[in-house]
Amino acid sequence: MHIRQAGIGDLAALVQLEEQFPSDRLSRARFRHLLQRGHAVVWVGESNGLLVGNAVVLYRRGTSIARLYSLVVHPGFQRRGIARALLAAAESAAGGQGCRELRLEVRPDNTRAIGFYRKTGYAMTGRVGKFYEDGMDALKMRKRLVAVAENSTERSRPRPRPVPGAPGPTA
Numbered sequence: 001m002h003i004r005q006a007g008i009g010d011l012a013a014l015v016q017l018e019e020q021f022p023s024d025r026l027s028r029a030r031f032r033h034l035l036q037r038g039h040a041v042v043w044v045g046e047s048n049g050l051l052v053g054n055a056v057v058l059y060r061r062g063t064s065i066a067r068l069y070s071l072v073v074h075p076g077f078q079r080r081g082i083a084r085a086l087l088a089a090a091e092s093a094a095g096g097q098g099c100r101e102l103r104l105e106v107r108p109d110n111t112r113a114i115g116f117y118r119k120t121g122y123a124m125t126g127r128v129g130k131f132y133e134d135g136m137d138a139l140k141m142r143k144r145l146v147a148v149a150e151n152s153t154e155r156s157r158p159r160p161r162p163v164p165g166a167p168g169p170t171a
Contacts, residue, residue, distance in 0.1 A: 001045060001046070001047050001080075001081070001082060001085060002045070002046045002047075003043060003044070003045050003046075003085050003086060003089045004043070004044060004046070005041060005042070005043060005044075006035060006042035006043065006044045006054065007035065008032070008035050008036065010035070010042075010044055010051060011028065011031055011032060011035065013044075013051040014026075014031045014042070014044070014051065014054060015027075015028045015031060016051075017051055017052075017053070017054060017072060017074060018031075018072070020072075020074055020075055021072065023132070023133055023134060024132055024133055026056070026070060034056060034069075039058060039059050039060065039061070040056060040057065040058050040059065040069070041056075041057050041059070041090075041093060042054055042055070042056050042057075043055040043056075043057070043086050043089045043090055043093075044086075045073070045082045045085060045086050047077060047082075052073060052074045052076075052077040052082060053071075053072060053073035053074060053077065053082045053083065053086050054070070054071075054072055054086065055068065055070065055071045055086040055087060055089065055090045056068070056069040056070040056071075057069065057090045057093065057094055057102075059094075059097065059099070064098060064099050064100040064101065065099060065100070065101045065102075065103060066090075066094040066097070066099040066101070066102050066103070066145075067102070067103050067104065068087075068090060068102055068103070068104040069104075071083060071086060071087060071090075071104075073086075083116060084116075084120065087120060090102070091143070091145055094145055095145040095146055099145055100144060100145055101142055101143065101144055101145060102142065102143050102145055103125075103140065103141070103142040104117065104122070104140075104141050104142070105128060105131060105138035105139065105140055105141075106138065106139050106141060107132060107136055107138065107139075108127075108136070108137060108138075108139050109136070114139065114141075117141050120143070121143045122141040122142060122143045123141060123142060123143070124139060124140070124141055125140045125141060125142050126139075126140040127139055127140065128140060
């Protein structure tokens with residue numbers, strides 16, 4: 001299993017992975033936008049050269065909060081630690097960029113995901129009405145991150161944002 005930052009060359013595989021899920025899919029155009037803009041990083045998990053999962057993290061200028069926009073693992077590769085590895089990469093990178101918190105939304109009927117996020121340190125913070133395309137609400141969760149900037153004397157130095165397509169850390 002290998003975790004790396006996605007590039008535009010991963011577009012087709014990312015779209016193919018999204019097709020494994022029944023709703024709330026990211027489109028080809030949305031993935032292209034995310035991969036080419038400086039305010040998002042897409043992490044991918046590969047197994048034997050096959051893209052089997054991804055995590056999309058959004059950054060916003062002027063804030064120390066990042067958002068886990070999407071985390072998916074191919075149904076045939078679930079329960080193998082891929083989601084945990086992708087989440088760890090996303091959290092580490094966000095913390096390394098000076099983000100102090102990672103937030104996310106999850107469907108209330110996705111009890112497996114809610115349990116996973118709770119086990120990895122996320123706490124429930126609220127609810128968003130009619131969030132998903134089928135009209136279902138979303139539960140809001142967050143986790144405080146230990147940012148690299150908190151542990152150094154360079155706290156006031158602005159941190160650069162990730163550059164899509166650039167090599168990223170592996171896990």
